[in-house]
Amino acid sequence: MSRLRLIALLALALALLSPGRSHAAGEIPPLPEQDWSFSGIFGTYDPQTLQRGFLVYKQVCASCHAMDLLAYRHLEALGYSEEQVRAIASQYTVMDGPDDTGEMFERPARPSDRFVSPFPNEQAARAANGGALPPDMSVLAQARTGGPDYIYALLIGYTDPPPDMDLMAGMHYNEYFPGHQIAMPNMLTDGGVSYADGTEATVDQQAYDVAAFLMWAAEPHLDARKQMGVKVVLFLVVFTGLMYAVKRKVWADVH
Amino acid sequence: MAQGLAESHYSNPTIRWIDSRLPIFTMMHKEYGEYPAPKNFNYFWNFGALAMVVLLVMIVTGIFLAMHYTAHVDHAFNSVEAIMRDVNYGWLMRYIHMNGASMFFIVIYIHVFRGLYYGSYKQPRELLWMLGVVILLLMIMTAFLGYVLPWGQMSFWAATVITNLFSAIPLVGESIVTWLWGGFSVDNPTLNRFFALHYLLPFVIVGVVFLHVAALHITGSNNPLGIEPKSKRDTLPFHPYYTIKDMFGLGVFLIFWAMFVFFAPNYLGHPDNYIPADPLVTPPHIVPEWYFLPFYAILRAVPDKLFGVILLFGAIVVLFFLPWLDTSKVRSTRFRPVYKWFFWLFVVDCVVLGYCGAMPAEGIWLVLSQLGTIYYFGFFLVIMPLVGKFERPRPLPASISEPVLPQSGGGPLPAGATAKPMEKA
Numbered sequence: 001m002s003r004l005r006l007i008a009l010l011a012l013a014l015a016l017l018s019p020g021r022s023h024a025a026g027e028i029p030p031l032p033e034q035d036w037s038f039s040g041i042f043g044t045y046d047p048q049t050l051q052r053g054f055l056v057y058k059q060v061c062a063s064c065h066a067m068d069l070l071a072y073r074h075l076e077a078l079g080y081s082e083e084q085v086r087a088i089a090s091q092y093t094v095m096d097g098p099d100d101t102g103e104m105f106e107r108p109a110r111p112s113d114r115f116v117s118p119f120p121n122e123q124a125a126r127a128a129n130g131g132a133l134p135p136d137m138s139v140l141a142q143a144r145t146g147g148p149d150y151i152y153a154l155l156i157g158y159t160d161p162p163p164d165m166d167l168m169a170g171m172h173y174n175e176y177f178p179g180h181q182i183a184m185p186n187m188l189t190d191g192g193v194s195y196a197d198g199t200e201a202t203v204d205q206q207a208y209d210v211a212a213f214l215m216w217a218a219e220p221h222l223d224a225r226k227q228m229g230v231k232v233v234l235f236l237v238v239f240t241g242l243m244y245a246v247k248r249k250v251w252a253d254v255h
Numbered sequence: 256m257a258q259g260l261a262e263s264h265y266s267n268p269t270i271r272w273i274d275s276r277l278p279i280f281t282m283m284h285k286e287y288g289e290y291p292a293p294k295n296f297n298y299f300w301n302f303g304a305l306a307m308v309v310l311l312v313m314i315v316t317g318i319f320l321a322m323h324y325t326a327h328v329d330h331a332f333n334s335v336e337a338i339m340r341d342v343n344y345g346w347l348m349r350y351i352h353m354n355g356a357s358m359f360f361i362v363i364y365i366h367v368f369r370g371l372y373y374g375s376y377k378q379p380r381e382l383l384w385m386l387g388v389v390i391l392l393l394m395i396m397t398a399f400l401g402y403v404l405p406w407g408q409m410s411f412w413a414a415t416v417i418t419n420l421f422s423a424i425p426l427v428g429e430s431i432v433t434w435l436w437g438g439f440s441v442d443n444p445t446l447n448r449f450f451a452l453h454y455l456l457p458f459v460i461v462g463v464v465f466l467h468v469a470a471l472h473i474t475g476s477n478n479p480l481g482i483e484p485k486s487k488r489d490t491l492p493f494h495p496y497y498t499i500k501d502m503f504g505l506g507v508f509l510i511f512w513a514m515f516v517f518f519a520p521n522y523l524g525h526p527d528n529y530i531p532a533d534p535l536v537t538p539p540h541i542v543p544e545w546y547f548l549p550f551y552a553i554l555r556a557v558p559d560k561l562f563g564v565i566l567l568f569g570a571i572v573v574l575f576f577l578p579w580l581d582t583s584k585v586r587s588t589r590f591r592p593v594y595k596w597f598f599w600l601f602v603v604d605c606v607v608l609g610y611c612g613a614m615p616a617e618g619i620w621l622v623l624s625q626l627g628t629i630y631y632f633g634f635f636l637v638i639m640p641l642v643g644k645f646e647r648p649r650p651l652p653a654s655i656s657e658p659v660l661p662q663s664g665g666g667p668l669p670a671g672a673t674a675k676p677m678e679k680a
Contacts, residue, residue, distance in 0.1 A: 041518050069336050135530075139336065142521060143529035178539070218529075221339070221346045228347070229517025233510060240506025247499045254294060254491065 028176060031149045032156075034208060038215065041230065044223045045216050047079035052195050053213025054078060056206045059193050061137065064129060064184075066117035069138035070217055073111040077220060085111045092116040130170040132183030141211070141218040148211040150176065155207035158186035286472055291490035292497050293478035295655050299373075300476070300497075301504030302366040308505060309359045310464065314457050316352040320345075324404065326450035328443045331406035332531040350520040351512075356398050357523045358512050360546035363391060371577075372598060374586030375477040381578035383470040386463055388574045393460045395547070395571070400453040402544060406446065407528030412541045414441045414449070420554075423561040440534065481586025482651055489655035540615070548612030549605050553631065555616040556624040566628060573635045580635055582643030585651065593646040594638075601634045 037046040054075065057067075072089035076082065090108040094116055097104035109116060119125035126133050135143075144150045153176040161173035161180070171181040188203045195201050216222070263274040263281060274280040323342050325334035338345035367387070370376055376384035403414045418435050422428040437444030475484070484490045491497070515522060523545060527538050543551050554567040573580075588595050608627040614620040 069333065069340065074340075139529045143526050145526050147526075225346060225350075225517055225520070229513060232513050232517060236506055236510045236513060240503060240510065243499065243503040243506050247503045250495050250499050254496070 027180075028178065031146045031153045031176065033149055034152055034211070036148060036212065036215070038212070038222055041226060043226065045212070048197060049209050049212045050078045050216050051080070052197070052199060052205075053209035053211070053216075055193055055195065056188075056210040057137075057213055060187050060206075061210065062115075063118055064125070064134040065137045066119070066134075067115045067138045067217060068117065068136050070115045071111070072109060072113060072115070074220060077216070082111070089113060130183060132170075134184070137214055137217065139218045141215040143218075147218075148215040151211040151214055152207045154182075155188055155210070156203060286468075286493075287498075288492065288494045290472060290493040291484070291487070292476050292493050293480075293484050293489060293655055294491045294496075295478050295480060296476070296497065296500070297479050298500075298504060299365065299369040300478075301501055301508075302362050302369060304501040305362045305505060305508050306359065306366055307464065308508075309355060309362055310457070310460060313352060313355045313359065314461075316348045316355065317454070317457065319348045320352055321454060324450070326404070326447050328406060328446055328532070331404065331446060335405045347516075350516045354512065354515045354520060354523060356401065357515070357544070357546065358508075359394065360398070362508070363394060364546070367391065368602065370477075371601075372588045373477055373479055374481050374581070374583075374588070376577045377581065377584075377586050378578065379474045380470075380477065383467065383474060384578060385575050386467040386470060388571065390460055390463050390467060391574075392571055393456055393463065397453060397456040397460065398544070398546070400449045400456070403446065403449045404453060405528060406532045408530040408532055408536070408538050409525050409528040409541070411441060411532035411534065412538055413543060414445060416541055418445075420560075420564045420567070423564045425561070477586060478655065479587060479589065480652060480655055481590070482655065485654045486656075542613055545609070545613075548610070549608035549627075550612070552608040552612035552616075552624040553628045555612075556621070556628040566632075570631060573632065577635065577639075580639045582640050583646065583648065584643075585648040590649040590651055591642075591646060592649060594642045597634060597638050597642060600630070604630045604634070 037043060037049065057065075072085055075085050075088060080088070089111050092109040092113075093106050094109045094113050095104055096107050099105055119128065122133060141147045141151060146153070154174060157174045157176040159173060159175055161167055165173070165180070167173060168181060171183060172185050173180055174182045188206045190202050192203075193201050193206060199205060219225075260275040261278045261281070263271050263278065265271045265274050265280055270280055320338060323334065323338045323345060325331060335349065338349050340346075342348075370384060370387070399413070399417060403410045418432055418441065421431045421435060424431060433439060435445070436442065437448060478484075525542060525544075542548075550567055550570055553570050554563045557563045557566060583591060583594065585591055588598050604627050607623060608631065611620045611624040611627060616624065
């Protein structure tokens, strides 16, 4: 009895103490939870969604948000061929050098190059955005409570401010942003991008796709991790079962 | 046998040659083969072995991580991300290590509460217990140092908050903090020394664990009844009985660990630590990892910084004095009808303190932290000495083998049984 009680208490402690729940939510409404292809034990990324999400990033987000940790070659994980990745990379220009004469020179990006940043430095980024710094989005989906659900909610969360609220100059009202005042304007519009696979590019769809893409960017090995996890746990269950059987046998003569 | 050589029972000539000059085979056989362990261990006695396994896994994964980690404020965050992205199975090493810290504390806390419940700290195991408290202290330091290394927001601000605690020391506090930092703020020298110490301390832990096990094998293990084995009937050789039981327990534990590593690797972490450290931006809530939350609540329970820091350290230091604070001669709480309630209240208290530690230190949470802190210290400093004096323990069984057949229920006691407390506990 007391053993069970202790275990129950410890489990309770663990559940209650998870830091994710420790935030005082304020007046932020609960995040609308989305159905992601990568949730759950067997969940994996859907390459079509990720490709659409990448398109949204490339055409909308990338004008302000860098993704320093990603290289163009990583995009092959989205189902692009080597040729396609080469073509995507070549749309960007990087500074290279010095060459044999000691000069820096510009050249088209290669698959091995990191995503080219929209601004040369933080000051330039702030100057172009009214003093606000658009965060690097490489691990954004892990750096926010709620992850992709939060990113999706934020992108569809632009509404009119309540009448009694004074928005600061250059700020925008967003239901899901802590404090509700966000420097980023609503960037998504219906039909703002056109998807190659014919999916209708509603704001909802774009928000969903780009949130999934950012999750992949933050956690590119998620598929491999879960697949290995299933094998590891299956192995451990069999192993533990065997150990239990042997234990029973060894202990059979003890009274 | 040649003079000066140890006696060896091994027939293999190579093993015999080594063993008679350095009897490690004989020692291993004696300490892990024949070691007579009480036969009535329950599964709470698995956790020492589990802790040993976690320690080894942490060291192995840690060494591989160190091969790819860069201890520099400009590169630390990105080098961890490079491990996650570009190093082969780097994500696996890092998630095992990251969650391993939590697993280590889960295992150790259960191990400590087991010792507390069954009185494993009492004569003659005082030093064994105190070495355990030293290990706990070293673990706390190691975990804190390690949490700083990824150089995320929580890393940086945890380092700032915790090192600043030392500034509460009168007169020399500020100088000590500057000395700890290696500068005038948490910066590159701080990160560098934290990495060096985080790499060093686990090996110190290994050393103290060795002493812990050595001390254990002098006194022998305690058991759920808290009475010493009286004859060979009461014990079993460690191998195969407890090696196989530990293997089964290990399997269950590894499944638990794997569920976190593979399916919820960031569940126990804090999202803010995926934001690179920024000395100019303070996170809205600076919260330590879950395993420090009860101590964090104690720290914040009093308005005075110095007093808070004294209580924080006192919460651990008090454990050293447990063998002398507990005046009861009966080890196992099973036979202590009054103490039992205080014990479970203490467990609840630790959970409540942990919850308060995650909440802002205001309103009801502050009051609860204060009540929790009072009970935490009251339990050790007042309740333990007094209950031991006034409580009338239930009669102890004559031997470990005896109560196996007639399982002791809560039935009426034979006349006179309560009047005669245990002999030598």
